[in-house]
Amino acid sequence: MPAPLTSETIRSAPKVLLHDHLDGGLRAATLIDLAEQTGYRDLPTTDVADLARWFSESAYSGSLERYLETFTHTVGVMQTREALIRVASECAQDLAADGVVYAEVRFAPELHVEQGLSLAETVQAVLDGFRAGSAVAADRGEFIRVRLLLTAMRHAARSREIAELAVQFRDQEVAGFDIAGAEAGFPPTRHLDAFEYLRRENAHFTIHAGEAFGLPSIWEAIQWCGADRLGHGVRIVDDISFDRAGEPVLGRLAQYVRDRRIPLEMAPTSNVQTGAAASIAEHPIGLLARLQFRVTVNTDNRLMSGCTMTSEMTALAQAFDYGWDRLQWFTVNAMKSAFLPFDERLEIIETVIKPGYRRLLEQG
Numbered sequence: 001m002p003a004p005l006t007s008e009t010i011r012s013a014p015k016v017l018l019h020d021h022l023d024g025g026l027r028a029a030t031l032i033d034l035a036e037q038t039g040y041r042d043l044p045t046t047d048v049a050d051l052a053r054w055f056s057e058s059a060y061s062g063s064l065e066r067y068l069e070t071f072t073h074t075v076g077v078m079q080t081r082e083a084l085i086r087v088a089s090e091c092a093q094d095l096a097a098d099g100v101v102y103a104e105v106r107f108a109p110e111l112h113v114e115q116g117l118s119l120a121e122t123v124q125a126v127l128d129g130f131r132a133g134s135a136v137a138a139d140r141g142e143f144i145r146v147r148l149l150l151t152a153m154r155h156a157a158r159s160r161e162i163a164e165l166a167v168q169f170r171d172q173e174v175a176g177f178d179i180a181g182a183e184a185g186f187p188p189t190r191h192l193d194a195f196e197y198l199r200r201e202n203a204h205f206t207i208h209a210g211e212a213f214g215l216p217s218i219w220e221a222i223q224w225c226g227a228d229r230l231g232h233g234v235r236i237v238d239d240i241s242f243d244r245a246g247e248p249v250l251g252r253l254a255q256y257v258r259d260r261r262i263p264l265e266m267a268p269t270s271n272v273q274t275g276a277a278a279s280i281a282e283h284p285i286g287l288l289a290r291l292q293f294r295v296t297v298n299t300d301n302r303l304m305s306g307c308t309m310t311s312e313m314t315a316l317a318q319a320f321d322y323g324w325d326r327l328q329w330f331t332v333n334a335m336k337s338a339f340l341p342f343d344e345r346l347e348i349i350e351t352v353i354k355p356g357y358r359r360l361l362e363q364g
């Protein structure tokens, strides 16, 4: 008899996370501590529960631009080596405790240089924090591998520099590159130079696209920029219609995305908060999974969305009546899509993910 799907059993299942922002995943208590230590005075409240609530309420804004305003506070306290190490270490520990066995966490170095750190120093601090946090988790018997993605902000003009930094650190657990920030008005082709450079360097990158803007953004990300994966990509459903019999009909771009197995890094709660989806039950992930797009499940911002990998998977299981087979499928999809060498991906699938789900299927 398979184990029942509850928060507890889903927590114990191996999970893979490809899209998580370091500055969107602080513990509320840590944010308050760091604000005190670094002299940051602008927090809306210094009560842990109130602050956590303030973030998730503010994030339910229906607009990406307003959703992003809350990052002022997290970025505001992440300006020293010590703060970055602590946040990164706790991130690795929290993900491991959530049953995440492999994670790619991203942050934007250019946002953390206000108090004199160099771009490279911010990266080094975060990597040191991940190593420390993974070691603490391992001592508790929780094993996690964490890789870093470097993000450039799409409204700024430092993407080429950040791309070079990603290549410089590629042998030290930096697995790839990304662009994030407001999407409307900032098409990915603004950063073509960075993407062309990365392709020449045989480096991997993902692009936030199809979250707050539609198909043109996805098309540019794939066909002009050559993205390996899409951050969210929710709006790809705009290229899927239904015939009179109710059968889905894929447009050329949707077909291309599915044919090429382009991974979609979807984050259900975040997508509802920014208005990219109406509700979890109406989230395009249901249709896209049914049509066998390479869909993955992600947290995006654990603090702002008040979520974990466990809560996102649990919410999907409830909304779409998913069983272990579907949760394993999401997890294997994510592992296949990771920016880790092929042999390492395969090893995690065969030695960690499949045995983990087999145990849950055979339990009871």
Ligand SMILES: O=c1[nH]cnc2c1ncn2[C@@H]1O[C@H](CO)[C@@H](O)[C@H]1O
Pocket: 021, 022, 023, 024, 064, 068, 071, 075, 106, 107, 108, 111, 151, 180, 181, 182, 208, 211, 270, 300, 301
């Ligand atoms: O869902 C998102 N869409 C676009 N940008 C985002 C999202 N979540 C976070 N960031 C942006 O990425 C920066 C680096 O981590 C954050 O500071 C935030 O501005």
Ligand SMILES: [Zn+2]
Pocket: 019, 021, 180, 208, 231, 300
């Ligand atoms: Zn994101």
